[in-house]
Structures are given as structure tokens and as C-alpha cells.
Amino acid sequence: MDIKKQLLSLTPYQPGKPMEEVKRELKLEKIVKLASNENPFGCSNNVKTAIVDQLEKAATYPDGYARQLRETLATHLSVSEHELIFGNGSDEVIQMICRALLHSGKNTVMATPTFPQYKHNAIIEGAEVREVLIIDGHHQLDEMLSQIDENTAIVWLCSPNNPTGTYISEDKLLNFIQQVPNTTLIVVDEAYKEYVTAEDYPETLKLLSDYPNLLITRTFSKAYGLASFRIGYGVANKELIQLLEPAREPFNTNSMAQVAATAGILDQQFIKECVQKNKEGLQQFYSFCQELNLAYYQSEGNFILIDFETDADTLFNYLLTKGFIVRSGTALGYPTCLRITIGTLEQNAEIISHLKEFKLKQAI
16 A cells, blocks of 8 residues: 555554553552643543433434534633634644644644644655754744744744643734735644733734634633543634535544533633642642742743653653552653643642652652
């Protein structure tokens, strides 16, 4: 079979081992997963009730238009229902964008390290990938602008950025957008937007009316605690959404996901409580880093990237023996760092105690 040559150089996404498998292998009674930036507090109780009610309709196809979710989200965001597109996670929205705009002869500009699916999908579509190194955790926007030419189809901005947790301020984003040609699509990935507390974080939705080449992606997997349902969305002007729609698979979001997301939106008190708990958890890690003089980035997400000045895989395996799964920075472009999801106060305190123990053993 004549497989696309660009697929031969790509590595499929490798999910971590299931928690139950790790428990069996290491003979552990408890495993705490702080690796995938999931919400440690789960989801709204409203979601659980809505899902039970939806089970009676399991034999029928989902609403391909996702009308109930679409109308609820449009009201919540104060946008038109025609300015929304839904995906099987924001991952699929990213895939749709690449499928629609990228091909051989086109290029796409992005930071590095950042969320890997921009590059992954661009390579599949045969486009040239132009990466600009992140410095001190931040996008180098002037350098990214210099990489854009008449063949640049998409420029990607992840804010807050994964894996650093840093963000692009309102002034910097607006200055950047104003200089990007209107033939290039600007995608601002805001997967962690609900967690942001920075006062100068941009209200990007307000920019859509002035910049028809702007698209924002978000997800229900993080703050809403709906990762297993796989549902995310994009927001852009009506004309752009209409152009992207043919790249969307029919029935790409299932009924359970649509109902869960709708119920989640209607419980903003749950989101506020999670954001506050996340802020408190971040402070636990900040204090720990300051106590041990460890470098880290101030995070606007529900995770933190910490430099332990040691081999990340070694520390990852050490924590695994203690029952904690985190994300080694080796595959993220930070070989001496760990990316740790913010857990409950108790989980944070426990993993911090293990990290202190590791550093103490290193010092002996």
C-alpha cells in the first residue's frame, strides 16, 4: 500500500498506562494521576443527572447540529450560534482546520515547545512547519511574524501555553493580530481559558468582529472535567465556520458529550470553585519551588512546569514508585523538568513531600 510518506516519520500518540495496570505492576494500593491536566474535582453534579436521563436515548443518533449545546454555549459566550463549530475534543477542531487549509505548498507557523497536534496534523497534510523557539516560557511574536509569508495558511498561538502555562497579554496579542495578513488564519488555542486569573489576559471573543481571520479553540476537557466525553469547540465569524463545516465528520460529537457539556455550562458556580481551588494549589507549588530554589513558570493553567535540574525520566520513575503519575518534560522539550497537574490540596501536599525527599537524597 502506498501510505503517505509523511506518515512514516510520525509517531502515534502514546497514552500513558492505565492506572489499574500501573497499580498491578508496581504493587501499589493507590495511584494519583497528575499527568494529563484533568480536573481533580471531577465534573458538575448537573452533568451526572443529565447523563442518566440521556441513557434512554442511547439507540438514536446524536443531533449533528448539536442544537441544545450550540444555543446554550452561544448564550454563555454572547456569540451567534452560527459562529460555533464542535469537535471530538478541541483536537478534532484543530484537525479540521488543518484539513481545510493546509496542503503541499502551504506553510504554518507555531511556537516550540507547544501543543504538539498543530505540527502533527500539519505534517499529515504535507504542509511546511515553521517553528519559533519559546524563550523564557513565552512566544516570540516578532520572530513568528517574520516567518509569515504569502504561503502561510495558519499561525498557532497557545495561550495559556502547554506545557509552560504562560500566556500572551492583551496588548501583545492585539499588536500581533494587527500585523498578520488577512490571508493567514490566526488560531488562538484557549484550552485552559477558564483557569486564567491574569488581569491582562485578552477577551479574544470581542476581537472576532474586527478580525475575520481569527479563530479561537476551547475545550470541555479541562475545567469542566469532561475529558472522557471528548468535546471541544471553535469560535469564529460565520463565513469562516461555514467554510470549515465540510471538513467536519457527521455526528462527530456524541449525544452524551453534548448533554454533558450543556449541563456543565449551566453550572458556572462549579467552575468558579474549581478555579479558586486551582489557584490555591498553584500557590502550594510556588511556595515549594521558592523553598527549594527551583525554577518554574507562573502558570495560568491547571498545571505547573518545574525545573528540577535532574533527568526528568529518572524523577518521573521515582514518583511512579510512590504512586504518582506526572508528565516527564523529556518529550515536551524540557528534559530536566516535570509538568505536574494541580491536584487537590492533599494530593499536592503528598507529591511535594515526595519531591522534597528526592531532592534531599540527591543532596546527600
